[in-house]
Amino acid sequence: MPAEKMELLCANSEAVEKLTALMPPDEQLYDLAELFKVFGDSTRIRILYALFESELCVGDLAQLLGLTPTACSHQLRVLKNNKLVRFRREGKIVFYSLSDDHVRSILEMGMEHVEE
Numbered sequence: 001m002p003a004e005k006m007e008l009l010c011a012n013s014e015a016v017e018k019l020t021a022l023m024p025p026d027e028q029l030y031d032l033a034e035l036f037k038v039f040g041d042s043t044r045i046r047i048l049y050a051l052f053e054s055e056l057c058v059g060d061l062a063q064l065l066g067l068t069p070t071a072c073s074h075q076l077r078v079l080k081n082n083k084l085v086r087f088r089r090e091g092k093i094v095f096y097s098l099s100d101d102h103v104r105s106i107l108e109m110g111m112e113h114v115e116e
Contacts, residue, residue: 038082039110043067044075048098051085052107055097 010016023029038044046065050056056064062072076096079085086099098104 035082038078038084039106041075041078043071044079047072047075047079048084048103048107051096051098052104055095057093057095061096 024032043065047061050061050064058069058072058076061067061076062069065072067075076085076087080087080096083099084103085096087094087096089095
């Protein structure tokens with residue numbers, strides 16, 4: 001339907017105007033949607049939940065979660081690229097942990113929500 005012929009009903013135009021000014025830029029909302037897509041994979045959630053408790057290497061994560069080291073590394077790369085995990089190298093072993101308290105808070109809030 002052409003925009004000129006579309007009738008829009010607005011119960012609270014003042015609220016719409018106020019919220020229009022407060023909405024983040026579309027690019028920022030796109031980035032947020034992309035972040036939440038990362039949380040849409042149960043394997044990545046399992047990895048994050050394991051890292052919630054302890055810093056772990058790929059081998060330990062793979063064993064804990066029943067994954068191949070290759071599959072685990074792939075998911076860790078996705079998490080690292082989205083700044084959800086960080087790593088440190090100790091000799092030839094790489095240890096992963098949650099990148100910051102924001103990730104911990106997202107997991108805690110998500111778990112609270114599903115337990116309701």
